[in-house]
Amino acid sequence: KQEIRLEDYEAPAFTIESINLIFRLHDDYAEVEARSLFRMKKGAGSELRLDGGPYMDLLALEIDGSPVPDDQFVKSAEVLQLRSVPEKFELGVVTRLRPRENTRLEGLYFSGGNFCTQCEAEGFRHITYFPDRPDVLTRYHVRIEADTKSCPVLLSNGNPGQKGDLGDGRHFAEWNDPHPKPSYLFALVAGNLACQNDSYTTASGRQVDLNIYVSEQDLDKCDYAMQSLKRSMAWDEEVFGLEYDLDVYNIVAVSDFNMGAMENKGLNIFNTKYVLASPETATDADFDHVEGVIGHEYFHNWTGNRVTCRDWFQLSLKEGLTVFRDQEFSSDMTSRAVKRLDDVRVLRMLQFPEDAGPLAHPVRPEKYIEINNFYTTTVYNKGAEVIRMMHSIIGPEAFRKGMDLYFERHDGQAATCEDFAAAMEDASGADLKQFRLWYSQAGTPKVTARRSHEGRDLIITLEQSCAPSPGQGVKLPYHMPIRLGLVGPNGGEVTADLEGDGKWEDGSCIVNLRETHQSFRFKNVPEGTVPSILRGFSAPVVLDHDLSDDELAFLAVQDSDPFVRWESTQDLYSRYLVKQVSEDGEGHPPELLLQVFTGHLADKATDPALVAELLTLPGEIALGQKMESLAPERIHTARETLAKAFADASSENIIDLYQSLKAAQGYSHEQGAKANRRLRNVLLNYIALMPDGEETTQRRYAEADNMTDCMAALSLISHSNFDCRDKVLQEFYDKWRQNDLVIDKWFAVQAQSKRSDTVSKVRELTQHEAFTFKNPNRLRSLISTFSMLNQVRFHEKNGEGYRFLAEMIVRVDELNPQTAARLVAPLGRWGRVDEPRKGFMKDALMSVLKVSNLSDDVRELVEKSLA
Ligand code: B3K
Ligand code: ZN
Secondary structure, eight states: OHHHHHHOOOOOOOOEEEEEEEEEEEESSEEEEEEEEEEEEETTOEEEEEEEEETTTEEEEETTTTEOOOOEEEEOSEEEEOOOOSEEEEEEEEEEEOEEEOSSSHHHHEEETTEEHHHHHHHHGGGGBBBSSTTTEEEEEEEEEEEEHHHHHHHHSEEEEEEEEEEETEEEEEEOOOOEEOOOOEEEEEEOOHHHHHEEEEETOOOEEEEEEEOOGGGOOOOOHHHHHHHHHHHHHHHHOOOOOOSEEEEEEEEOOSEEEETEEEEEEEEEETOOOOOTTOOOHHHHHHHHHHHHHTTTTTTTTTTTEEGGGGHHHHHHHHHHHHHHHHHSSSOOOHHHHHHHHIIIIIHHHHOOOOOOOOSSSSSSOOOOGGGOIIIIIHOOOOHHHHHHHHEEEHHHHHHHHHHHHTTTTTTOOHHHHHHHHHHHOOOTTTTGHHHHHSSSOOEEEEEEEEETTEEEEEEEOOOOOOTBOOOOOOOEEEEEEEEESSSSSSEEEEEESSSEETTTTEEOOOOSSEEEEESOOOOEEEEESSGGGGGSOOOOOOOOHHHHHHHHHHOHHHHHHHHHHHHHHHHHHHHHHHHHHOOOOHHHHHHHHHHHTTOSOOHHHHHHHHOOOOOOHHHHTTTSSSOHOOOHHHHHHHHHHHHHHHHHHHHHHHHSSTTTOOOOOSSHHHHHHHHHHHHEEETTSSTHHHHHHHHHHHHHOOOHHHHHHHHHHSOOOOOOOHHHHHHHHHHHHHHHHHHHHHHHHHHHSSSSTTTHHHHHHHHHHTTTOOOHHIIIIIIIIIIIOOOHHHTTTHHHHHHHHHHHHHHHHHHHHHHHHTGGGGGGGGSSTTHHHHHHHHHHHHHHTTTTTOHHHHHHHHHHHHO
């Protein structure tokens, strides 16, 4: 496959007025008839190029009702070229597909007894020959014909039209989508599904029919998704003034899905993982993810569907913006402070390594071989940070004006990241020229903050740099908003006059860092004031500061900004742990650390969910990122040792707090109850290390009346050498074997085990009766969890972890290239490890490359990973 470049973009030569699609679905094949009205643009040549794919047969090709003669078109595996077409014509294409054989889960496929589609990014070309690109928008009229009994439910985009009986045990349904859309937003579902129905009345009084379709046995797990959908609809009206625009909003949950969900116009298709939730089967985190993804797909209706992307290089235009919107939504629905920590943790754990490794690319990439490989955490999560920075720089009011202007200008169009930045610029009057570098430069910038004093003035000097990334040697300085505060000696906020580019807002000062080296003078600052830098993680950077341990301990307790409180605590713990690792020290943790820990333990004024985070040691992956060269075993040991020291030193307080958090009246999903569970389960980690640890953990497991508590205990048991371990794992499996999503957790909890036998256990689990290479959730729960989250076992010194992953990539690639490609990244991190690991990782990558028939998806990433 050839590399596609942003600089080669050309507008389409034809517009399409409408498309009529007829799907004739049969048990073992599907026939698709497509009739589209094409109109040539002025000055375009008369040749027509249509995208296609190798998995369908072309049964008929017509122009204005007459067959196109064989010598008038050329068909290769991926393109259908018509030599010369009229200025205006109806193109008729009939194709035959085999949905049951489609294990790639792209285009039209069969999952759990139902037909469904996935067209983003380039799946529509596997349904019919068509200009399958996001800047060709047209109106869809769809008719589905299928067996009445096996497919009672027939769905497509837009509003429902006619339906009826066809005789012979077959029936049909028609759907009309009045909003022009690109082909990637097309969707179809046909099958036997149960439905939860509700309705929503929009601000302007439009009544919308809401449906969630799932398989019969899951009907009792849709409530939360439905409530989340209604909350999303209300939130978008309130915060952005955006209303829903069709009579019906359908969501279908399918169990075989390559990613989380898909925002098809009026017919979202979801991974069951992000729809189904009940307290018995889903953790609090799962509930939050359901709400976040339901919101995300709903918000796409405006940011993605009404305004779509001109080309796939602009993917972050819809994804970064929509992630920002779903994060804001979840913040408003839950706790803003804790949501921010969760988001920053994800960014650091997934995006920072991507940005520092061989697969680094800008938020707006400039080239790709397989576009599916660019649905990355950089495009999504860093993309969201870019939007958040604009929000900080121009302020919330101007941001809202900018959004309004963006929709006013581009509703119904395929737009670019540049269009978005221009709207924000025009609405605010701010100059965002330099800011745009966030779209084009890859890599995580480093910011160094140093202090000096002149009289009573405090001068903070910020310096920025960004290491080279593939294809980008030298980086220009970014424009970044750094939110900082001054915490006075007795803990109060100090507001001091600023000399330099910035402004005060609600007790914090947002300064604009634009130069490589730039100073900010705060006038007349009381002695003993400590600067709190990068509040709210206002820019996605690595911060290096000159705060002492005592100052960190001070901020950990006193700062009004929850992010800095957490970050200072983490910094303090990490400093000590990194030193332990590099010196292989056995030393007892200093009094200051214990003081901070017990201080948090006694903190009754703070949200327990945040206290839980303050009491959590930095993860092994986060610690690894603080080291030049990764020492996974030593990181693991140092962290365990510190946890044990905390548990020993504060055992009474830990147990007291643990007891006091016991829910008075059974399970509740209220914020307060969730927060208490979070804290209680963090404390359980420490209790498990105490002399009665096994007993308490086992009791917690046995008494759990919800999946959050159950998994917290099970995860500790899975790490442990407790006698009960095998028995508990077996019981859990026996209890839940009918529930795929819960069994995914069972695989994941074993894949994450820190026990030294984990690699061989994980390998064994691929032979388990419940394991299948065909289901992406199952693959992710075992293979991705192991390779991405279990640092110490994946990086086993003998290279077994790497070899296992390489074998899995090859196995999965035979069935599902997109999902196989998503497994590659951990093997590319060889720059971070020493020999012999480095050699083993490269060998593993090479072994994948040697395979014949490797997909373009996997090949692109493996080749880049080796470069
Ligand atoms: N837009 C889809 C992702 C499609 C991925 C295609 N490989 C889901 C989302 O971001 O909402
Ligand atoms: Zn999205």
